[in-house]
Amino acid sequence: MSLHDLGARALRLLDAETAHRAAIAGLKAGLGPVDHGPEDPLLQTTVAGLDLPSPIGLAAGFDKNAEAPDAMLRAGFGFVECGTVTPLPQVGNPKPRLFRLDEDRAVINRMGFNNEGLDAFADRLAQRRRRGVVGANIGANKDATDRIGDYVAGLNRLWGSADYFTVNISSPNTPGLRALQTKAALEELLGRLAEARAALPNPAAAPVLLKVAPDLEDGEVETIVETVAAHGLQGIIVSNTTISRPDALRSANRSEAGGLSGPPLMALSTEMLRRFHAANDKGLALIGAGGIRTGADALAKIKAGAQAVQFYSAMVYEGPSMAVRVKRELAARLRAEGFAGVAEAVGVG
Numbered sequence: 001m002s003l004h005d006l007g008a009r010a011l012r013l014l015d016a017e018t019a020h021r022a023a024i025a026g027l028k029a030g031l032g033p034v035d036h037g038p039e040d041p042l043l044q045t046t047v048a049g050l051d052l053p054s055p056i057g058l059a060a061g062f063d064k065n066a067e068a069p070d071a072m073l074r075a076g077f078g079f080v081e082c083g084t085v086t087p088l089p090q091v092g093n094p095k096p097r098l099f100r101l102d103e104d105r106a107v108i109n110r111m112g113f114n115n116e117g118l119d120a121f122a123d124r125l126a127q128r129r130r131r132g133v134v135g136a137n138i139g140a141n142k143d144a145t146d147r148i149g150d151y152v153a154g155l156n157r158l159w160g161s162a163d164y165f166t167v168n169i170s171s172p173n174t175p176g177l178r179a180l181q182t183k184a185a186l187e188e189l190l191g192r193l194a195e196a197r198a199a200l201p202n203p204a205a206a207p208v209l210l211k212v213a214p215d216l217e218d219g220e221v222e223t224i225v226e227t228v229a230a231h232g233l234q235g236i237i238v239s240n241t242t243i244s245r246p247d248a249l250r251s252a253n254r255s256e257a258g259g260l261s262g263p264p265l266m267a268l269s270t271e272m273l274r275r276f277h278a279a280n281d282k283g284l285a286l287i288g289a290g291g292i293r294t295g296a297d298a299l300a301k302i303k304a305g306a307q308a309v310q311f312y313s314a315m316v317y318e319g320p321s322m323a324v325r326v327k328r329e330l331a332a333r334l335r336a337e338g339f340a341g342v343a344e345a346v347g348v349g
């Protein structure tokens with residue numbers, strides 16, 4: 001066991017949110033793991049026009065304030081997504097709001113988009129040396145009178161500083177936010193974002209993705225694909241956390257309110273991904289998230305239609321050094337099954 005893995009285990013002696021803040025502080029101080037190995041050429045891929053050294057990405061929620069994207073790239077992630085960031089700073093929901101489900105290796109959170117706001121986020125991104133792909137996950141303040149205007153503000157403020165953008169309308173922890181996934185609301189949101197993007201310098205410089213929930217109803221998948229494509233977005237991230245609670249959950253915290261992530265989300269999010277892949281006749285990029293712990297999990301997402309994957313919750317239990325392990329396992333499985341690259345495995349089963 002590495003020192004970094006021992007550190008991750010020690011952090012679990014703290015309450016979940018304190019441990020998370022300590023982890024970010026350690027990464028900022030240069031104490032995180034470093035992937036010294038060369039990137040495996042088998043894992044190199046292109047997603048929504050972004051050239052990635054591997055399809056293994058860090059999901060939003062870990063680095064809400066863009067404090068440690070370069071540390072996570074050094075840890076072995078092929079790309080990193082920071083946020084969710086809102087225009088104004090906000091404290092989020094009352095504590096406690098982050099819960100480990102140890103027996104299930106899972107997490108429930110009801111953070112509520114706690115973050116330091118766009119100005120602090122933008123300043124940190126601007127200070128980067130821009131090595132590696134870093135995306136910005138943008139959201140709306142809880143008390144915003146014009147939530148769609150908040151997304152437009154995020155796009156405008158961070159344009160030129162982020163390599164891609166994710167429009168997060170799928171968190172269950174901001175009341176009413178998921179209603180933006182309905183057709184009329186989504187049309188308005190993506191229409192206004194398209195107008196704002198068209199007015200920016202070099203509108204095609206950074207792809208824009210939509211992040212959706214795993215709890216969609218029949219028919220919503222096809223509507224979302226059509227609407228996303230019609231307004232010029234480049235892809236969809238499937239999926240955010242779930243408000244459902246599988247019967248198999250064993251942990252004492254299983255009844256806490258909020259979004260569930262980790263292994264119990266794997267089957268649900270992968271099936272939703274498969275539905276999006278089946279409906280995706282528009283050439284949209286799909287990124288799979290939810291429940292990934294191993295290279296086998298990553299390959300399952302890719303076979304279900306993902307061009308790249310993201311994880312976060314598994315690091316609560318294993319630490320950021322797991323990115324290297326997942327990469328190696330994925331490469332080994334791709335070779336064992338005779339794939340010449342990631343793209344060849346996308347959507348095969």
